[in-house]
Amino acid sequence: MSVTLSESAARHVSNFIAKRGKGFGIRLGVKTSGCSGMAYKLEFVDDTHDEDLVFDSHGVKVVVDPKSLVYLEGTELDFVKEGLNEGFKFNNPNVKDQCGCGESFNV
Amino acid sequence: MALLQIAEPGMSTEPHKHRLAVGIDLGTTNSLVASVRNGIAVCLPDESGRTMLPSVVRYHVDGSTETGLGALKAQATDPRNTIVSAKRFMGRGLKDVAHVEAMPYDFEDGPGMVRLRTVQGVKSPVEVSAEILRVLRVRAEASLGGRLVGVVITVPAYFDDAQRQATKDAARLAGLDVLRLLNEPTAAAVAYGLDNAAEGVYAVYDLGGGTFDLSILKLSRGVFEVLSTNGDAALGGDDFDHRLFCSILERADIDPPSLEDARRLQMKAREVKELLTSCEEAPIHLRLGSGELVDVVVTRNEFADMTRHLVQKTLTPVRKALRDAGLTPEEIKGVVMVGGATRMPQIQRAVAAFFGQEPLTNLDPDKVVALGAAMQANVLAGNRAEQDDWLLLDVIPLSLGLETMGGLVEKVVPRNSTLPIARAQEFTTFKDGQTAMAFHVVQGERELVADCRSLARFELRGIPPMVAGAARIRVTFQVDADGLLSVSAREMSSGVEASVLVKPSYGLSDDEIAEMLKSGVEHAGDDMVLRALREQQVEAERVIEAAEQALAKDGHLLDADERAGIDAAVARLRELRAGSDHRAIKSGIDAFARATDEFAARRMDNSIRSALAGHKVDELEL
Ligand SMILES: Nc1ncnc2c1ncn2[C@@H]1O[C@H](COP(=O)(O)OP(=O)(O)O)[C@@H](O)[C@H]1O
Ligand SMILES: [Mg+2]
Numbered sequence: 001m002s003v004t005l006s007e008s009a010a011r012h013v014s015n016f017i018a019k020r021g022k023g024f025g026i027r028l029g030v031k032t033s034g035c036s037g038m039a040y041k042l043e044f045v046d047d048t049h050d051e052d053l054v055f056d057s058h059g060v061k062v063v064v065d066p067k068s069l070v071y072l073e074g075t076e077l078d079f080v081k082e083g084l085n086e087g088f089k090f091n092n093p094n095v096k097d098q099c100g101c102g103e104s105f106n107v
Numbered sequence: 108m109a110l111l112q113i114a115e116p117g118m119s120t121e122p123h124k125h126r127l128a129v130g131i132d133l134g135t136t137n138s139l140v141a142s143v144r145n146g147i148a149v150c151l152p153d154e155s156g157r158t159m160l161p162s163v164v165r166y167h168v169d170g171s172t173e174t175g176l177g178a179l180k181a182q183a184t185d186p187r188n189t190i191v192s193a194k195r196f197m198g199r200g201l202k203d204v205a206h207v208e209a210m211p212y213d214f215e216d217g218p219g220m221v222r223l224r225t226v227q228g229v230k231s232p233v234e235v236s237a238e239i240l241r242v243l244r245v246r247a248e249a250s251l252g253g254r255l256v257g258v259v260i261t262v263p264a265y266f267d268d269a270q271r272q273a274t275k276d277a278a279r280l281a282g283l284d285v286l287r288l289l290n291e292p293t294a295a296a297v298a299y300g301l302d303n304a305a306e307g308v309y310a311v312y313d314l315g316g317g318t319f320d321l322s323i324l325k326l327s328r329g330v331f332e333v334l335s336t337n338g339d340a341a342l343g344g345d346d347f348d349h350r351l352f353c354s355i356l357e358r359a360d361i362d363p364p365s366l367e368d369a370r371r372l373q374m375k376a377r378e379v380k381e382l383l384t385s386c387e388e389a390p391i392h393l394r395l396g397s398g399e400l401v402d403v404v405v406t407r408n409e410f411a412d413m414t415r416h417l418v419q420k421t422l423t424p425v426r427k428a429l430r431d432a433g434l435t436p437e438e439i440k441g442v443v444m445v446g447g448a449t450r451m452p453q454i455q456r457a458v459a460a461f462f463g464q465e466p467l468t469n470l471d472p473d474k475v476v477a478l479g480a481a482m483q484a485n486v487l488a489g490n491r492a493e494q495d496d497w498l499l500l501d502v503i504p505l506s507l508g509l510e511t512m513g514g515l516v517e518k519v520v521p522r523n524s525t526l527p528i529a530r531a532q533e534f535t536t537f538k539d540g541q542t543a544m545a546f547h548v549v550q551g552e553r554e555l556v557a558d559c560r561s562l563a564r565f566e567l568r569g570i571p572p573m574v575a576g577a578a579r580i581r582v583t584f585q586v587d588a589d590g591l592l593s594v595s596a597r598e599m600s601s602g603v604e605a606s607v608l609v610k611p612s613y614g615l616s617d618d619e620i621a622e623m624l625k626s627g628v629e630h631a632g633d634d635m636v637l638r639a640l641r642e643q644q645v646e647a648e649r650v651i652e653a654a655e656q657a658l659a660k661d662g663h664l665l666d667a668d669e670r671a672g673i674d675a676a677v678a679r680l681r682e683l684r685a686g687s688d689h690r691a692i693k694s695g696i697d698a699f700a701r702a703t704d705e706f707a708a709r710r711m712d713n714s715i716r717s718a719l720a721g722h723k724v725d726e727l728e729l
Contacts, residue, residue, distance in 0.1 A: 016113060016145040026113060041119040042111045044146060080110060084154065084249040087110025087144075 002055050003028055003064050003072050009079040009088060010058035017044065017060075024048060025061025028077060028090075029068040040090050041068075042077075110252055113145040118490060127251045128286065128488035130259045130294070130480025131243055133236060133274065135194040135343065136316025137447070138162045139474060140243040141481035142251060143490065148298070148478040151250045159473060164238045165189040166227040174242045183370035186211035188225045192317050192345070193239075196221050196232035197277075198269030205341045211366060220273065233277045240281035254641045257286035259484040261476050263313075264290040264320050264336035267505060267550055268562055268592055275589070286487040288589040292322035293333055294479030295445040298470055307440030308334070310428075312458055312466065313476075314421060315446035317343040321424045323432040323439075335431035337424035344380070344448030347414050351405065352376040354413050355391060359401040368395045383407045384450045411453040418457045425461065442466040447473050507584055507592060510547035510556045512537070519584045522552065531583040534596075540572040544580060548594050548607070567596045567605040643692040647684040650696055651677055654703060661710045669706070676702040 005013065005026075017023040029041035045063045048054065053069060055062040064072060075092040120126060129142045129151070137159040141150045150158035157176070165178035166188045173181070182189045190212070196204060201216040213224040222229045240260075247255060260283075262274050271288055278285045289297075292311035299309075306326055313320040320338040352373050356364070364372060375393055382389040388406040395401065411418075429436065442458055444466045449455065458466045470478070508518040509532075520530045536544065544567045551559030570578050579599040586592050595606030654677055662670065676699050683695035 012145070013113070016147060020146040027116070029119075031119070040111060041114075043114045043116050043119055046116050082110065082252075084151070084246065085110055085252040086250075087112050087252070089110055 002074070003057075003062055003069070004055070004076045005057040005060055005062060006076055006078040007058055009077045010060045012079045012088075013060050020044060022046065025054070025063055027063045028072055028075070029065055030071045042088055115146065115490070126256045126488040126490055127247075127253050128257050128259070128481075128484035128490070129243075129247045129251075129255060130261070130289075130477050130482070130484045131240065132261050132291070132294070132477035132480060133194065133240065133277075134162055134315055134476075135192050135318055136162055136345070137473065138239050138243060139477035140247050141474070141477040142247065143481050143485035144251075148481040148485075150474050150477055151247055153246055160239065160242060161191075162194065162239055163189060163191045164193070164235045166225040166230065168226045170227060172227075172238055174238055183367050183374065186366060186370055187213055188227075190223060190225075190230070190235045193232045193235035195317055195341075196223075197236060198267070198271075198273035199232075211370075220269075233273050233280065236274070236277035237280035240277055240283060244281055244283055254645075255283065256488055257284045257484065259287050259289050259294075259480045259487065260285060261289050261291045261294045261480050263318050263338065263340065264292055264322055264333075265318070265338045265340050267560060269560075271589060271591060275591075285589070286484055289480055289483055290320075290322065290333065290336070291476045292320050292336070292443075292445065293324065294477075294483065295443050295475045296322075296324045296326065297479035297482050298475045299443050299467065299479075308432075308434065308438060309441050309443055310425070310439045310462065311443045311445055312421075312425070312449065313338075313445035314448040314454060315343050316345050316448065317341070319343060319421050319424065320445075321421075321428045323428050323434065334434075335428045337428035337431065339420070339424055342417070342420060344377075344446070344451075346417055347380055347448065347451070348373060348376045350414050350417065351380055351410065354405070354409075355401060355403060358403045359399075361395070361399045361401065362397065365396055368397060371395070372401070379405055380410070380451070383410050384452065407452070414453065418453055421454075422457065422461055436462045439464075443475075444468050444472050445475050505550050505560075506552055507548065507550050507562075507586070508559075509534075509582065510549060514556045516549055516551070516554055516556055516559055519582065520586060524586075526586055527588050529583060529585045531581050534580045534582060535576050536570065536573065536578045536580075537575050539575050541575065541578070542570045542572055543568045544570065544596070546582065546594065546596060548592070562592065563594070563607045565594070565596075565605055565607040567598065567603065569601070569603040570598045571601045640687060640689040640692070643689040643696070644684050647680055647692050647696055650699060651680055651684075654699075657703075657706070657710060661706075661713065664709045664713060665706060673703055673706060 013026050017025070024045045024047070027041065027043045027045045029043075031039055031041055045061070048063055049065070051066055052063050053066060055064070071094055072092060073094065075090055075094075078089045078091055080086065080089050114120070127142070129140050130148075132139045139150050139158055139160065141148055152158045153160070160175045161179040163175065163178040163182065165173045165181050165185060167173065178189055179191070182191060199221055200219065201207060201214055201221045204221060207214060215222045215224055215229055217231070220231055220233070222231050223235075244255065258278065260274060260278055262271055266274070274288060275285050292313050295311050295313065296309060309324050309326060311320070311322045311324060318338065318340055319342040320336065322336045323334040325332045325334050355372060355376060371393065375391055379389040379391060383405065386407070388404055390404045391401055393401045439462055442462050442464065444455070444458070449468075449472050455466060455468070506518045506522040507520040508516045511517045517532070519532050520528060524530075534544070545564065546567070547556065547564050548562045549556055549559040550562050553559050567580065570580070580596055581599055582594065582596045584592065584594050593606060593608045595604060597604045654673065658673065665673065680695050680699045683692050686692070
């Protein structure tokens with residue numbers, strides 16, 4: 001069971017945490033809502049909860065709550081550039097169909 | 108497809124509901140757009156990686172416009188249609204603009220603001236600025252992958268009401284929602300204060316291309332308070348270029364150059380000035396259109412000598428601002444340097460000598476204003492957690508008052524009052540049976556109305572006839588967080604009221620803005636379709652959200668069937684919203700409104716009933 005970061009994502013995350021000046025790591029999660037069921041959550045982590053699972057990927061702490069993990073198992077978070085836009089992208093093997101927006105999905 | 112950014116803990120947004128907000132430094136010389144991404148404020152670059160957009164717009168014969176570096180390069184060849192430093196004309200009449208005679212434009216002194224005749228017809232400075240803002244909006248939307256919910260635009264602290272309003276008008280023309288106008292030095296302090304968690308009294312020394320601003324700020328526990336501001340609206344790096352230009356002409360001993368040669372030499376002067384920041388000397392080798400050769404070398408010391416008076420000139424507003432704040436230079440804990448021109452070593456030396464300490468230069472002086480604006484926009488858009496919310500206090504730069512008998516000014520809101528502010532003062536009638544009273548709102552520090560700027564006039568009618576001096580007329584001045592003013596007058600015994608939202612005399616009328624918006628449409632049909640789509644999408648979102656809130660609160664007013672009907676309507680509208688047909692979404696919204704009409708009516712009844720439940724019946728018979 002694990003969730004990973006691509007090398008490029010890990011580099012960017014550590015850089016952002018360093019500039020932010022604080023933070024334990026990054027939280028990946030899902031929540032219900034959006035135009036097709038589930039939506040991704042990507043946040044800095046200041047405090048972890050007891051039930052959280054913590055993975056280490058390229059030296060970055062990746063925090064996932066157990067409920068989200070069900071939907072995120074095997075996911076790799078990548079950092080990509082598309083034209084002027086740049087940001088993170090979930091490569092999630094559990095996804096059946098996406099909303100096209102990249103932010104919400106069905107399993 | 109939207110790429111995700113890292114949110115603050117607990118601050119993830121719903122899909123499609125990112126509150127994308129940016130800060131824009133709309134500079135006289137250069138403009139920048141910045142945003143907080145992944146928790147950090149960054150300036151957004153264009154396709155070539157440049158963050159600075161020269162604030163230059165060129166109008167082409169074929170109806171197209173060019174903004175930025177390309178336009179700047181055409182300055183020498185097409186000066187009349189290439190508008191630089193339009194910010195100097197914002198909200199200004201021809202007589203207010205310094206050195207018009209030296210400018211290559213074909214001015215038209217319109218009613219209020221000056222305008223420029225170009226190959227594309229008469230353009231107002233507001234339109235020119237809007238073009239710059241539009242380019243930055245497009246860049247930001249491409250970089251952030253979505254529509255902006257709002258923007259914080261910075262303005263010099265010395266901008267008066269007319270200039271602030273003109274800036275807001277430009278934003279509106281560019282399709283931007285202004286969350287707030289922010290004083291440039293305040294934005295710089297935001298950038299420094301937050302990054303370094305500094306406490307104490309600071310001076311912000313901002314020498315840009317065309318303006319100089321000095322602000323004294325007090326930072327404590329995340330609260331920024333501007334103690335005083337001062338400056339010179341007609342002093343900046345351009346003046347250093349000009350001084351160098353004149354000196355080159357003298358030394359090269361050439362005839363008065365043609366317009367085009369003058370432009371080229373001026374550009375050369377700017378290059379040399381910037382070069383002298385990092386080099387001890389700079390050579391100029393330029394063959395003019397006239398065939399004459401300019402071949403001189405300028406050293407850093409020579410440049411410092413010939414611009415000494417300009418450097419000294421910046422210190423006068425510094426002294427005044429300190430005096431206003433009741434402080435001595437020793438009481439200033441740090442000096443923040445802002446604006447590209449503060450890179451000049453002679454400036455840094457003079458500032459260090461005046462304050463007896465090295466100024467702060469650890470943030471890029473070109474970017475610091477945009478970065479601070481982005482941080483403020485991020486807060487205003489609601490992207491930060493409650494506990495690290497911070498408050499920002501600004502001051503008004505010029506006193507506001509009313510004309511009284513004999514052309515004198517009665518100040519109601521003194522300069523340097525903290526914003527937002529409301530101040531009231533009582534006036535009375537001076538004739539027996541007087542039923543109307545005229546108010547003239549002015550801005551400025553002088554005692555005579557004639558020496559102040561007229562902002563607005565309005566009248567209070569329907570005052571009950573009384574003996575002179577008996578009526579009590581309370582006039583309230585209210586200045587919002589953007590520094591924009593509304594004034595109202597109320598006769599206390601009868602309650603008659605009148606008010607104005609100050610439409611500065613140099614502002615644009617709504618008709619003019621409507622006209623500009625319309626001509627904008629003609630040039631940007633696609634843009635409008637996209638905009639219409641986004642507007643409808645946002646509206647659909649709003650409607651759905653409202654319905655969901657209503658269901659959560661008053662869902663019990665519906666039976667199962669009715670509830671299912673509304674849920675289905677929500678789902679249908681959601682589906683339409685994800686599509687790209689703005690007309691379909693619009694009719695979907697209308698249909699949705701009809702589907703929820705009955706529910707809305709029932710909620711209304713219900714809330715009226717509960718409101719009345721606490722009253723006795725006889726109380727209600729009026
Ligand atoms: N390295 C430098 N040395 C000296 N002056 C510089 C340097 N870089 C930029 N400038 C000057 O800074 C001014 C522009 O500053 P900026 O902060 O962008 O202005 P504004 O706020 O008016 O848009 C110009 O006069 C430019 O020549
Ligand atoms: Mg500036």
